[in-house]
Amino acid sequence: xxxxxxxxxxxxxxxxxxxxxxxxxxxxxxxxxxxxxxxxxxxxxxxxxxxxxxxxxxxxxxxxxxxxxxxxxxxxxxxxxxxxxxxxxxxxxxxxxxxxxxxxxxxxxxxxxxxxxxxxxxxxxxxxxxxxxxxxxxxxxxxxxxxxxxxxxxxxxxxxxxxxxxxxxxxxxxxxxxxxxxxxxxxxxxxxxxxxxxxxxxxxxxxxxxxxxxxxxxxxxxxxxxxxxxxxxxxxxxxxxxxxxxxxxxxxxxxxxxxxxxxxxxxxxxxxxxxxxxxxxxxxxxxxxxxxxxxxxxxxxxxxxxxxxxxxxxxxxxxxxxxxxxxxxxxxxxxxxxxxxxxxxxxxxxxxxxxxxxxxxxxxxxxxxxxxxxxxxxxxxxxxxxxxxxxxxxxxxxxxxxxxxxxxxxxxxxxxxxxxxxxxxxxxxxxxxxxxxxxxxxxxxxxxxxxxxxxxxxxxxxxxxxxxxxxxxxxxxxxxxxxxxxxxx
Amino acid sequence: xxxxxxxxxxxxxxxxxxxxxxxxxxxxxxxxxxxxxxxxxxxxxxxxxxxxxxxxxxxxxxxxxxxxxxxxxxxxxxxxxxxxxxxxxxxxxxxxxx
Numbered sequence: 001x002x003x004x005x006x007x008x009x010x011x012x013x014x015x016x017x018x019x020x021x022x023x024x025x026x027x028x029x030x031x032x033x034x035x036x037x038x039x040x041x042x043x044x045x046x047x048x049x050x051x052x053x054x055x056x057x058x059x060x061x062x063x064x065x066x067x068x069x070x071x072x073x074x075x076x077x078x079x080x081x082x083x084x085x086x087x088x089x090x091x092x093x094x095x096x097x098x099x100x101x102x103x104x105x106x107x108x109x110x111x112x113x114x115x116x117x118x119x120x121x122x123x124x125x126x127x128x129x130x131x132x133x134x135x136x137x138x139x140x141x142x143x144x145x146x147x148x149x150x151x152x153x154x155x156x157x158x159x160x161x162x163x164x165x166x167x168x169x170x171x172x173x174x175x176x177x178x179x180x181x182x183x184x185x186x187x188x189x190x191x192x193x194x195x196x197x198x199x200x201x202x203x204x205x206x207x208x209x210x211x212x213x214x215x216x217x218x219x220x221x222x223x224x225x226x227x228x229x230x231x232x233x234x235x236x237x238x239x240x241x242x243x244x245x246x247x248x249x250x251x252x253x254x255x256x257x258x259x260x261x262x263x264x265x266x267x268x269x270x271x272x273x274x275x276x277x278x279x280x281x282x283x284x285x286x287x288x289x290x291x292x293x294x295x296x297x298x299x300x301x302x303x304x305x306x307x308x309x310x311x312x313x314x315x316x317x318x319x320x321x322x323x324x325x326x327x328x329x330x331x332x333x334x335x336x337x338x339x340x341x342x343x344x345x346x347x348x349x350x351x352x353x354x355x356x357x358x359x360x361x362x363x364x365x366x367x368x369x370x371x372x373x374x375x376x377x378x379x380x381x382x383x384x385x386x387x388x389x390x391x392x393x394x395x396x397x398x399x400x401x402x403x404x405x406x407x408x409x410x411x412x413x414x415x416x417x418x419x420x421x422x423x424x425x426x427x428x429x430x431x432x433x434x435x436x437x438x439x440x441x442x443x444x445x446x447x448x449x450x451x452x453x454x455x456x457x458x459x460x461x462x463x464x465x466x467x468x469x470x471x472x473x474x475x476x477x478x479x480x481x482x483x484x485x486x487x488x489x
Numbered sequence: 490x491x492x493x494x495x496x497x498x499x500x501x502x503x504x505x506x507x508x509x510x511x512x513x514x515x516x517x518x519x520x521x522x523x524x525x526x527x528x529x530x531x532x533x534x535x536x537x538x539x540x541x542x543x544x545x546x547x548x549x550x551x552x553x554x555x556x557x558x559x560x561x562x563x564x565x566x567x568x569x570x571x572x573x574x575x576x577x578x579x580x581x582x583x584x585x586x587x
Binding site for chain 2: 101352378381382
């Protein structure tokens with residue numbers, strides 16, 4: 001490999017160098033595994049690694065390129081969150097109940113990445129069944145924040161965010177049900193995009209809360225995120241909730257929109273929420289810079305204060321139903337018993353971790369006779385009000401800007417004993433899932449302790465083109481690479 | 490809204506979980522606190538508001554109801570805790586006739 005070190009690689013410039021023959025995919029993948037061997041023993045982003053297979057796929061990619069074959073990700077090393085199925089490989093969801101599960105089929109997004117020639121290097125850690133904001137709920141281990149190893153990387157896709165920040169793979173796929181892509185992206189100083197509900201097929205994503213779950217990409221830059229989104233988006237017959245919308249070339253669009261002026265809304269309820277003063281200040285700085293070229297308007301999303309309660313009824317209700325399939329019968333852990341009901345109970349009691357049990361209990365309660373109207377139905381009605389707030393706002397503005405998190409990355413162990421505090425850390429990301437909107441988190445600076453701060457852009461349904469365009473403008477305006485000190489040592 | 494120990498055990502049975510007494514006690518405290526937080530929703534008047542179950546409204550897609558063979562039956566059986574021939578072995582659920 002030439003003088004450029006992996007730290008400076010993006011998907012975009014790696015593709016250019018591959019095309020010019022300045023590097024090979026084999027070199028890129030070898031260097032990626034050197035990086036993993038050097039940093040992952042500390043960061044612990046990966047649950048499974050496939051070095052041998054990745055090298056052989058890289059070799060294939062190099063041969064294809066020589067023959068003139070194309071692929072938008074040909075030879076690019078990527079990682080996948082361990083709740084997305086790669087056929088023939090483990091999919092554990094960081095749960096004991098799926099510890100020995102080997103995916104018998106391929107997720108559509110994985111199939112699409114493979115068609116584009118991507119090289120899959122491993123599967124990343126998460127909170128068990130994607131339930132959590134820190135990876136501390138993983139049944140196997142906690143991933144560390146590469147900016148400060150005593151802090152959490154965020155969650156639930158904390159492994160993916162940390163892997164991208166450390167350049168252990170040039171991009172990753174995660175899933176986002178209430179902030180699980182955007183919050184870890186903010187905590188690790190990378191870009192993370194949660195697409196519109198229905199833009200990306202969820203076939204092969206292990207279901208958590210089906211009306212909220214969405215797969216999305218992590219990249220080091222907005223351009224890389226745009227390349228990845230283009231590769232995975234589109235209608236899929238295997239997912240009845242996937243939408244038949246045309247997918248633009250996002251990379252081309254963001255370049256065309258480099259000077260486009262937008263009307264940007266600032267939701268006043270978000271800025272009134274209690275948050276870390278440095279985060280608030282950084283967001284205001286960026287907004288003030290944007291004022292020079294864009295129109296900035298205050299908007300109101302009056303039902304924001306009800307979003308966390310709404311989410312923590314709806315998501316557990318759906319989870320309690322989705323997770324009923326883990327019963328020890330057809331796959332996964334089984335604790336033997338002579339009696340069927342007893343086998344179910346013993347299997348689930350042993351296989352699920354504490355937070356998963358907590359959410360199944362909340363969800364079952366909210367759906368049970370006598371409480372359905374007061375909890376689940378009520379929350380579903382409030383969801384309508386939250387959605388209407390956004391639809392009203394998008395009549396006045398093109399896009400919204402908000403914080404991603406109310407605090408910087410917290411310390412490992414700091415919030416794990418207080419579930420309600422942990423739930424409140426998703427306050428700015430949850431409403432986006434309830435309304436099915438696209439949202440992106442981009443790094444905009446570091447706080448006085450050297451920890452990354454993210455900014456969220458929210459767009460109307462299926463307007464990822466606008467979302468990425470503004471994100472790209474902000475990234476260029478800030479013009480700063482966020483490299484964890486770990487990589488400079 | 491306090492959730493009694495009995496109620497915790499009843500919910501646990503409904504969702505096929507089991508807890509020892511200490512765990513159940515902890516759950517009753519935690520769930521009570523979380524349910525209290527949910528009370529905030531009751532202050533909103535939603536009498537005339539329809540519920541939203543999916544935020545993005547899509548038409549129901551239809552397809553032919555055809556039988557197709559899954560291409561990786563071995564893969565499915567390999568994940569089962571116990572299998573015999575082409576079947577998954579489970580505890581007996583019917584009583585032998587007396």
